[in-house]
Amino acid sequence: DAARAALTAAADAPDDALAVARAAQVEARAALLRTPDQLDVLAAAGVVDAGGQAYALLVDALVEVLGGEPAVALAAADVRPRSAGVPSGPEYEVMYLVHDAAAAALDALRDRLAALGHSVVVVGEGATEGGLAQVHVHLAEPGAAVEAALGAGRVSQIRISALDPVAAPPRAVVSVVAGPGLARAVEEAGGVAVPRRGGRPPAEELGATLGRLGGDVVVLPNDMETLEAATHLVARLRGERAGRGRHLVVIPTVAQVQGLAALAVHDPDADFDAVVAAMGAAAGHARHGAVTVAEGAAMTMAGRCEVGDVLGVVDGDFVEIGDDVTAVATRVAGRLLASGGELLTVVLGADAPGGLAAALTAWVRRHPGAVEVQVLDGCQPRYPVLLGAE
Structure with missing residues (x-):
């Protein structure tokens, strides 16, 4: 902008170097004041672009050397960081x-x-x-x-x-989610949701998200494949310029309910290392289970299953085979709460049968001990219900 203004002034007054410099000075200062509207990081910090400010100072010096009046400092604006x-x-x-x-x-x-x-x-x-x-x-x-x-x-x-x-940019918690309902739950809790679509980990989307976020980041991968991809990604970013000066940590969550448990204890104002320790502990204490439907015949730890059988999973292992989602889900919940627990998290999938949440809640009320039930509509595919016990 300043260069264009100088070219226009030079065309109007080719023998007046001071007029050309003054034209560049006016436009350089105007452009400098526009920089917070052009870059979110500047607006968030409440500052102008430092490189642009240095350029404006050089033009001010040029005007003064050519005989112009010394530049008057811009009035300080009452600008506060937005984040x-x-x-x-x-x-x-x-x-x-x-x-x-x-x-x-x-x-x-x-x-x-x-x-x-x-x-x-x-x-x-x-x-x-x-x-x-x-x-x-x-x-x-x-x-x-x-x-x-x-x-x-x-x-x-x-x-x-x-x-x-x-x-500094605020700390972010990035959570990979298996369904739109889980994404809403993460965002309502203050996290950044990265959806996992299809069979591959969302490595590209996760990388773009980490690159966009400027501050410290805690990553919750929430499944084994994404955990591996996220670990490699963060290790690479730490060695690049984009990762310098910031904390990038992956908490090894291997289930959606572990990610939810970790996010629930995140304190944005607490020390980073203390937060990571608390989130890791919460995730590690969350026992996780799920119910899915067999897509083919196979031998599992619970025995042989056929296409269409309902399978119960606890901590990644097949432990139940049945023909009814609600019945299998109840048995999985019983396994999760067998060693105790105060909270049962029920994440309903896109194919969850009607009445499943009510049936699980009624079963918990008959279960010994005071156990609270939290129901989320996760809308995840393939798994009619995900379960977590804390």
Whole structure:
């Protein structure tokens, strides 16, 4: 925008360098104020783009060098972050001049600073004699920025300023879900739902979600295949730039009800490590079961099943074979509560028979001990009901 304004001014007044610079100055400042509306991360933090601000400062300096009035500082706006989050660590703005640096040395300096921080600007022509470049970067270790330039040329006019802490993006819990009802339950609990469709883990969708979220992330895979895919994905992201400076953790949940149990104890304001420990403990204490219908004949731990048989599953093993979903579901619930429990979670699938939730609730009321029943309409395919005991 500033360049277009300068070109227009140059066409109108080709011999007036100050007029051209002033046109660029006005548009650069206007564009800078628009940056929070263009990037959600800036709007969330309540700041303008740092690189754009550095460019505007350079144009201000150009106007002043050409004889214009010194720039008047923009009035501070009463801007507050739109998203809650904990403050990030201290960060510094570092600016300096580099004299007599070759072009290749400036390119290497730019790459080095990009690895150390962000909002990197290296402006100037490289020359082993008489060359001058202006450098700008934001980073956590200001000394490293200065040290990076020592091999490029002579450094002068070093300026280091502490930046105000910026609210970090809030922590997110990403949960892979097997049905739209489960997705609603996750989102109502403050999580981010990634649907699993078909037979393969949603690795691509999970990767895109983790890339979009800027803060710390806890991943709940909720089945064995997705657990493996999520573990590989997070390990790769930790080694890339997108994963630096943030916590990325996979809690090894292998069932939907384990993910729900973990999400229920998430405290967005608590320490990250403490939250991960609490969520992992909640998931580990949630015993899980399910009811499905056999799609083919096979030998199971409960005996031989035929097509159409109703199968009961506890902790991943087939333990019941029958011909009625409600009857098998009741026996699975009995196995889950045999060692005790205070809560039975019932997640109804897309093919759940009518009256299943009521039948399970009535059975629990006859069960010794005070057990609460929580019923969710998960709408998951293949499994008429998922069960969890805590």
